[in-house]
Amino acid sequence: MAKFTDYLISLSKDPQAMSALRADAESAMSGAGLTAAEQSILLEGDPDQIREVVAKELGVDSSIIRPFYTITITLKTVHVNVAIKE
Numbered sequence: 663m664a665k666f667t668d669y670l671i672s673l674s675k676d677p678q679a680m681s682a683l684r685a686d687a688e689s690a691m692s693g694a695g696l697t698a699a700e701q702s703i704l705l706e707g708d709p710d711q712i713r714e715v716v717a718k719e720l721g722v723d724s725s726i727i728r729p730f731y732t733i734t735i736t737l738k739t740v741h742v743n744v745a746i747k748e
Contacts, residue, residue, distance in 0.1 A: 664719040666704075669694045670712075 669691070672679045682690040691701045703711045710724075717724035 664716075665695045666700050667716045667719050669696060670704075670716070 669679075672694070673683060679690070682693075687705065688701065691704065696704070700715060703715060713724045713727045717727055
């Protein structure tokens with residue numbers, strides 16, 4: 663299961679999910695099933711760490727993951743790719 667990746671996708675598609683994250687990030691991420699480590703990575707906003715988690719969940723090398731979705735969290739913009747080069 664790709665909870666972290668699925669959560670990132672939901673943030674990009676579901677305004678209510680993004681609103682919940684902005685209102686109470688810890689509750690929103692916990693409710694989505696993210697671990698404390700995943701929550702920390704997401705809040706830090708380091709695109710390389712985020713790509714590593716997504717790659718691990720998808721079972722691919724992180725080098726084939728490129729920026730695709732842009733997710734704004736508070737004052738940070740995190741570029742996350744869940745697209746895989748063909």
